[in-house]
Amino acid sequence: MKKTIVVTDDAAFMRGLLRNIIEQSDDYEVVGEASNGLEAVEIAKKLKPDILTLDITMPQLDGIQAVPEILKVSPDTKIIMVSAMGQQSMVIEAIKKGAKDFVTKPFEESRVFKALENVLKSHKDKEN
Secondary structure, eight states: OOEEEEEEOSOHHHHHHHHHHHTTSTTEEEEEEESSHHHHHHHHHHHOOSEEEEESSOSSSOHHHHHHHHHHHOTTOEEEEEEOTTOHHHHHHHHHTTOOEEEESSOOHHHHHHHHHHHHHHHHHHHO
């Protein structure tokens, strides 16, 4: 069964890039998109995706603030932060709040898939 993913970024272009990379694999399906943290919380609540990518810098509710809110409504969702170069301290803060991995822009296909595998592997390890 395909793993479900929600892609969150305030730039439609970036959401499209990430969606195109993810959908090259038969293992994943992008089931929703959000343009800010508030939308991501609502979509997570409704769809309970396996994985949610979350941009750090967004209007209304940024990625760091959204992490705990998403985990409240969908505790099993694994969050992968999306950051620009130079946002390491913010990525660390997001991971402390419950995010599981990160990818940087511009996206490297291999790194995106590695992050997807990492968060799913960490989930399997906890089950065993």
